[in-house]
Amino acid sequence: MRALRGARRVRAAVVVGGVGVVVGGMLVAREVSAPDFGIEAAAAGGTPQCARIARAYPDGVGGRRRDGTSLPGVGVWGDGEVTARCGVEPPAPTTDACLSVDGVDWVWRPARPGSTRRVLVTYGRDPAVEVTISGRFAGTDEVLVAMSRVAGRVAQHGKCIGDDDVPLSG
Numbered sequence: 185m186r187a188l189r190g191a192r193r194v195r196a197a198v199v200v201g202g203v204g205v206v207v208g209g210m211l212v213a214r215e216v217s218a219p220d221f222g223i224e225a226a227a228a229g230g231t232p233q234c235a236r237i238a239r240a241y242p243d244g245v246g247g248r249r250r251d252g253t254s255l256p257g258v259g260v261w262g263d264g265e266v267t268a269r270c271g272v273e274p275p276a277p278t279t280d281a282c283l284s285v286d287g288v289d290w291v292w293r294p295a296r297p298g299s300t301r302r303v304l305v306t307y308g309r310d311p312a313v314e315v316t317i318s319g320r321f322a323g324t325d326e327v328l329v330a331m332s333r334v335a336g337r338v339a340q341h342g343k344c345i346g347d348d349d350v351p352l353s354g
Contacts, residue, residue, distance in 0.1 A: 222264070228271030228311050229257025237270040237313065237334055245330045246323030257311075265318040266327055268334075274312040275305050282307055282344035285325075288332040289344040290315075304328065306335045308342030 228234060234257035241259035243250050248262030257270035281292040289307040293314075300319025306312045313335045317324055 223255070223258065223260075223267055223269065223316075225255040225258055226269045226271035226311075226314070227273070229255065229269060231257075231271060231311065233338065234270035234311055237311075237337060240334045240337065241268060242330050242334070246321065246326040248321075262318075262321070265321045267316045268331060269314045269316075271311045272305060272314040274310045275307055282346075283328075284344065285328045286332040286336065287340075288335050289340075290328060290332075291344070306338070307344050308340050309335060309338040310341065311338060313338070 226234075238257050238259060241250065245261050245266055248265055251260040251263060253260050259268040260266070275291050275293075278291060280294075283290055283292075288309075290304040291307045293303040293305055295301045295303050302317045302319070302324060303314065304317075305314045313331065315327060315331050317327055321327075
């Protein structure tokens with residue numbers, strides 16, 4: 185009788201252990217198979233500050249739900265129509281177009297040749313946040329308002345200037 189109970193305990197332990205391995209494997213597979221939507225994490229995307237920024241990314245932007253991704257500092261909405269990457273290299277002073285949305289300056293960056301995507305990067309903040317918006321998505325203003333709430337958490341150390349900000353000499 186005692187041997188029978190011991191065998192049952194061993195069998196129960198094996199079953200519980202097996203279930204644990206299967207469940208753990210499923211969780212790892214789910215994380216590893218999270219789509220990356222053809223983007224890469226930024227060089228500084230894994231920093232604690234970018235982790236805080238990524239946790240603050242909204243659940244939705246412009247009517248698009250946030251998608252899951254395992255890339256550090258990255259947010260994706262609408263199956264890649266909108267992406268955000270914290271930790272990109274902050275832009276140097278530039279003559280590229282710049283606009284301010286709710287106190288956050290964004291510099292327009294040229295897209296890759298042949299691409300219709302719009303690329304904007306925060307200016308005067310480190311780490312910088314890059315937002316990329318599909319050419320088929322019309323809600324650029326909504327995206328920038330939502331992302332400015334998040335990017336505004338990074339201290340500003342510089343700002344865009346326009347023609348009106350440059351003193352006339354002469």
